[in-house]
Amino acid sequence: xxxxxxxxxxxxxxxxxxxxxxxxxxxxxxxxxxxxxxxxxxxxxxxxxxxxxxxxxxxxxxxxxxxxxxxxxxxxxxxxxxxxxxxxxxxxxxxxxxxxxxxxxxxxxxxxxxxxxxxxxxxxxxxxxxxxx
Numbered sequence: 001x002x003x004x005x006x007x008x009x010x011x012x013x014x015x016x017x018x019x020x021x022x023x024x025x026x027x028x029x030x031x032x033x034x035x036x037x038x039x040x041x042x043x044x045x046x047x048x049x050x051x052x053x054x055x056x057x058x059x060x061x062x063x064x065x066x067x068x069x070x071x072x073x074x075x076x077x078x079x080x081x082x083x084x085x086x087x088x089x090x091x092x093x094x095x096x097x098x099x100x101x102x103x104x105x106x107x108x109x110x111x112x113x114x115x116x117x118x119x120x121x122x123x124x125x126x127x128x129x130x131x132x133x
Contacts, residue, residue, distance in 0.1 A: 051133025
């Protein structure tokens with residue numbers, strides 16, 4: 001993990017992420033990117049990610065409540081992970097900023113795993129149908 005990126009690698013990485021983000025936003029906004037959940041197709045059960053595509057599309061269109069209803073876990077856990085991802089991205093692209101790596105402790109990792117599994121189970125129980133996409 002201690003290897004430093006070369007200058008051209010940092011430049012490529014600095015341009016790649018914004019390009020991918022813009023492309024995904026355009027595809028979601030225009031409705032050209034609709035991907036089905038294979039787990040749902042095979043089992044008829046919702047996975048923790050079911051509704052993510054519709055949530056992102058609603059989010060890009062500014063319908064935040066609708067986006068939250070499609071997949072609330074995306075916003076509950078996704079936003080903190082997005083912050084961590086951006087921090088690590090900046091740390092790699094701009095090493096002179098002196099940012100320290102982000103570490104998630106074992107207890108936090110286990111807690112996150114348990115929350116995701118509980119969300120997965122609960123959204124498939126009729127009493128908790130409000131969690132379904």
